[in-house]
Amino acid sequence: MEINENYNRRSGLRRYLANPNEAGYNISWGPILAGVVTFLALLITLSLIGSAIGFGQVDATTNHSLDGVGTGLLIWTIVSFILSLAGAGFISGLTARRVGVVHGFLTWASGLLVLVFMLSILTTEITTAGKEIALNPDNSEQIIDETVNSLQKRIETIAEATNDKEAIDNAITNNTDLT
Numbered sequence: 001m002e003i004n005e006n007y008n009r010r011s012g013l014r015r016y017l018a019n020p021n022e023a024g025y026n027i028s029w030g031p032i033l034a035g036v037v038t039f040l041a042l043l044i045t046l047s048l049i050g051s052a053i054g055f056g057q058v059d060a061t062t063n064h065s066l067d068g069v070g071t072g073l074l075i076w077t078i079v080s081f082i083l084s085l086a087g088a089g090f091i092s093g094l095t096a097r098r099v100g101v102v103h104g105f106l107t108w109a110s111g112l113l114v115l116v117f118m119l120s121i122l123t124t125e126i127t128t129a130g131k132e133i134a135l136n137p138d139n140s141e142q143i144i145d146e147t148v149n150s151l152q153k154r155i156e157t158i159a160e161a162t163n164d165k166e167a168i169d170n171a172i173t174n175n176t177d178l179t
Contacts, residue, residue: 035092035107046080
């Protein structure tokens, strides 16, 4: 009887982790995906706001028009990243039925993975284009066009893959089957 009373007095995450019958079964991917979308939306929005403010502060009439831009950019990037992660974790935890902390953490981890994936694709394409332009500067316009087209095709492929809801549901079901 005492074990049951202690179990009922525990709150949230501790109760979830203490009961072996619950751990792993109460995680739903809907709140996590909502958090990842919130993370990306907030990050893009805050980055655009920071860019607008930064471009508004540049004085093109001086010899050192970009003085201090690096420091401001670094500070704004860190602030926007932290605010985006906090907003995503809040939305994920709020929309989760139980154990919002776990959903918030999984949103944070998933958001970072998505961001690293997107940045790696962009970095690879830009690096490849830069090497080709360095080797053949006469065809730089054609190389840039090919790089932009390649990025557009990758984005379209990802968008088409995410529009197939049945395939996504099947993949999540197969990868999260705990039996």
